[in-house]
Amino acid sequence: MTARILLPPNPKVGVKLDIRILIQHPMETGFRHDISGAAITKNVIHHLSFDLDGITLFSGELGTGTSANPFLQFSVILPHSGWLQLKWVDDEGNTGTERVLCNLSP
Amino acid sequence: MKKASFLDPTKPSGSDSAHSISSPGLRGSWVCFLTLTYLLLTSTLHAQVLGGPGIVQRSLMRSGISFSSADLRATQSDDSLNPSFLWIDQGQRLWQEGSRSNTLDHPSCAACHQDSQQSMRGVSMKYPRWDKSTSRLINLEGQINACRTQRQHLMALPHESDELLALTALVSLASRGLVLSRTLDDDLKPALSRGQSRYETRMGQNNLACMHCHTQNAGQHLGGETISQGQPHAYPAYRLEWQRLGSLQKRLRACLSGVKAEIWPFGSQELTELELYLSFRGEGLAIESPGVRR
Numbered sequence A: 001m002t003a004r005i006l007l008p009p010n011p012k013v014g015v016k017l018d019i020r021i022l023i024q025h026p027m028e029t030g031f032r033h034d035i036s037g038a039a040i041t042k043n044v045i046h047h048l049s050f051d052l053d054g055i056t057l058f059s060g061e062l063g064t065g066t067s068a069n070p071f072l073q074f075s076v077i078l079p080h081s082g083w084l085q086l087k088w089v090d091d092e093g094n095t096g097t098e099r100v101l102c103n104l105s106p
Numbered sequence B: 001m002k003k004a005s006f007l008d009p010t011k012p013s014g015s016d017s018a019h020s021i022s023s024p025g026l027r028g029s030w031v032c033f034l035t036l037t038y039l040l041l042t043s044t045l046h047a048q049v050l051g052g053p054g055i056v057q058r059s060l061m062r063s064g065i066s067f068s069s070a071d072l073r074a075t076q077s078d079d080s081l082n083p084s085f086l087w088i089d090q091g092q093r094l095w096q097e098g099s100r101s102n103t104l105d106h107p108s109c110a111a112c113h114q115d116s117q118q119s120m121r122g123v124s125m126k127y128p129r130w131d132k133s134t135s136r137l138i139n140l141e142g143q144i145n146a147c148r149t150q151r152q153h154l155m156a157l158p159h160e161s162d163e164l165l166a167l168t169a170l171v172s173l174a175s176r177g178l179v180l181s182r183t184l185d186d187d188l189k190p191a192l193s194r195g196q197s198r199y200e201t202r203m204g205q206n207n208l209a210c211m212h213c214h215t216q217n218a219g220q221h222l223g224g225e226t227i228s229q230g231q232p233h234a235y236p237a238y239r240l241e242w243q244r245l246g247s248l249q250k251r252l253r254a255c256l257s258g259v260k261a262e263i264w265p266f267g268s269q270e271l272t273e274l275e276l277y278l279s280f281r282g283e284g285l286a287i288e289s290p291g292v293r294r
Helices: B002-007 B026-043 B069-075 B085-097 B111-112 B140-150 B162-173 B184-198 B212-216 B248-256 B269-281
Strands: A002-004 A019-025 A047-054 A055-060 A072-076 A083-091 A095-102 B129-131 B137-138 B237-238 B244-246 B291-293
Touching: A002 A083, A002 A095, A002 B085, A019 A047, A019 A083, A055 A072, A083 B111, B002 B137, B069 B291, B085 B111, B137 B140, B137 B269, B140 B162, B162 B237, B162 B244, B184 B212, B184 B269, B248 B269
Parallel strands: B237 B291
Antiparallel strands: A002 A019, A019 A072, A047 A055, A047 A083, A083 A095, B129 B137, B237 B244
């Protein structure tokens, strides 16, 4: 599973950044049935967190109302430069991570 | 109205009209002139080699995205919103690494083709092409798999697998913004005319041809949807209905299912011929791959 973390170009110290996250995931709701009529097991990303060098900036509980390949955006003023890390875990116990280095210019 | 009266021999030429023509010889030359002008105009409008009832006039051609909502247009126009780029990222990894063991026997795509966005520019619009060695029409997916089996000595990727879509999308991305144009080689002609007749022939329990919706009724509504012109220039595309990236052939199969016709298998000559016809029919549109559709 792939994920993308998108930062605005030239992030600056003390300026609000819009961070966009896109994760490749089927987000199976558990409400659907396959071609033979059997229920498809629910499998959604139920927990997601976003850290800067171990400090949690953002975390969320997602549910069945979230689309496949979820897209999230949040705003943050970063205290310092560092590694931004995204972590998530789904109902099947699969986990995923993606990280990106953010260098703030003064 | 005046134009019609020039061509109508039953209408008496009135002396009130400044453009009236009295002598039959002169009238004949007017008809000749108008016919020539018409031919000249239509030949510039249709630089493409195609005729027939399935084509859309060049000046009326519209991208599929123009039938979509403002939200969807915004999603396609911003690469950081476009979910197809999840597959592009995957494609870039596959392009570099090929097989896990990047050896002489199993070279990566990059080992021969270097940077995909440089070397593959304009390549996607040359497909489908006629493959002389197998005497078959092959599309871009077929070419990627041929490269994998013959040059990389790897297994062919299954149709609609994430890996194959990722590589197809990456190669198509290199042509984004270029104007779709094709050259008609002699060996493509029979396949193109078969593709054209598939587009124009009624099929399925609903007894509809592609052209009945996508040429004659494009822009009209079908249920809650607006019917597009059936242009191929954004595929592989992320469709909200699929919640994933899909190939043009997958889209064509969805239409075949819609008219309750026989659904041709992926990679079949029938689908590839239709794909070939659509690529000629869509000449003049700028390539949008990887697009976003409903």
